[in-house]
Amino acid sequence: MILIYPPVAKACEPPAGIAKLSGALKHHGIKHSVLDANLEGQLFLMDSALENTRGSRDTWTARAMRNFERNLGALKDGNTYRSKDRYRRAVMDINRVLEKSVANDEITISLANYQHDNLSPLRSPDLLKAAENPELNPFYPYFKRRLSGLIEKEQPSTIGFSLTYLSQALCTFAMLGFLKRKYPEITLVCGGGLVTSWIRRPGWHNSFSGLVDHFIEGPGESALLSLAGIRAGFKMHYTPIYDSLSFRDYLSPGAVLPYSGSSGCFWNRCSFCPEKAEGNRYVPVGIQRATADIAFLVKQTRPALIHLLDNSISMALMKSLINEPPGASWYGFARIEDELTNMDFCLALKRTGCVMLKLGVESGEQAVLDRMQKGIDLQTASLALKTLKRAGIASYVYLLFGTPGETLADARRTLDFTVKHAAEIGFLNLALFNMPVGSLEAQELKTSSFYEGDLSLYTDFEHPGGWNRKSVRQFIEGEFKRHEMVSAILKKEPPLFTSNHASFFVME
Ligand code: SF4
The missing domain is CATH 3.40.50 (Rossmann fold)
Incomplete structure (x- = not known):
């Protein structure tokens, strides 16, 4: 096979x-x-x-071709990540060659x-x-x-x-x-x-x-x-094997070890989420097994960074990592929970090697969060961002605009929240809401196909408040991104590799 x-x-x-x-x-x-x-x-x-x-007349292409080996080496060298400009040039030039x-x-x-x-x-x-x-x-x-x-x-x-x-x-x-x-x-x-x-x-x-x-x-x-003719239970877990994949060839400064401690999501309630719309079940690997897998794989692959792929890393797994630190830096998605407002907990997390958490804050308006059943409150989010920052863990914050429960005034409150926490937000990801075809909301609202493809996973919908996609886009581009404090955060985002390389910029 x-x-x-x-x-x-x-x-x-x-x-x-x-x-x-x-x-x-x-x-x-x-x-x-x-x-x-x-x-x-x-x-x-x-x-x-x-x-x-070779001999291309276009100056940029000629430079990118000439410096290709050097740029490839730079992308695999941690020192490059100390200079945003050097990194950007290497990525954009390598990309130019590929293009x-x-x-x-x-x-x-x-x-x-x-x-x-x-x-x-x-x-x-x-x-x-x-x-x-x-x-x-x-x-x-x-x-x-x-x-x-x-x-x-x-x-x-x-x-x-x-x-x-x-x-x-x-x-x-x-x-x-x-x-x-x-x-x-x-x-x-x-x-x-x-x-x-x-x-x-x-x-x-x-x-x-x-x-x-x-x-x-x-x-x-x-x-x-x-x-292959073998009957095995659905719940059987297998430790991943990376033996035949050459870590040093990947475009990162050191080996990055991806690992999933679970599939699906334990929260599984957010109305906008494809995980929920697709009915994906939450299947955790099990804390002991996940911790043992990570320890084994770290020993075997000696990674510079572990990428935890869980849709949301459970508190149980974080606590287990605190008890048995994996021996390498790590990052991944987490839900905002009370523990992240506790300084002792965040410092302990930092000691495990946690360098960055990706956090779905989504909105700066509590009513919008409640409507999307996000299950977080803004006060906790605010305190978590501050605590993580003080503990030395970077936050990669995800925001979502244009959900059916959001108005322009709500989105402006998200802008206020972002500006207020600009010092604590390491990186920002802004997304325009796409309605999953199988979601409950898609059944309740007037929808129409806008991607005219039989395999499209999203559907257009009539926004109940009349805040259509064009206006949402205008707000994001013309107002949100233009705020100088937001724009300063956005400039920190690594081009093309985004969150996959962000941790390397905050690792000591
Ligand atoms: S926490 Fe994340 S993965 Fe889980 S349901 Fe909400 S958006 Fe989906």
């Missing part, structure tokens, strides 16, 4: 999904190999760009995205077109040779794709199309976060039956094992 992580996603850490599946397969003695085609594919394109466009590796004007590739002007990953017919014409995909020269070589060596009966992000969909289908045409005898399997969202979307219809033999929704271990 071969497990593949397809392009394009941020190549700053190894893919956790296939590492987990690899752990399950190894546990049951199933021969397999894993391929991070995302990292390899991006490096391949950049190498070919250096060969093909210029593609000759087709319809396609734009960046270190974080893949866009095709005429093919949408939200439309099944477009994904099928990508599969029918794999040679038109810019990664074709890479995957044609790489997959053929690997198949010849491994003789797999099954190849699985881990499709997590929309930016991976068109390339995944190009690879699937290539494999189906050249190796029709191999069983093709597709799973991952995006596939799960598609399948759990109301009205899901599988248009890919001639191409993909099996779609897997949710955690894929037991489904994959059963394809």
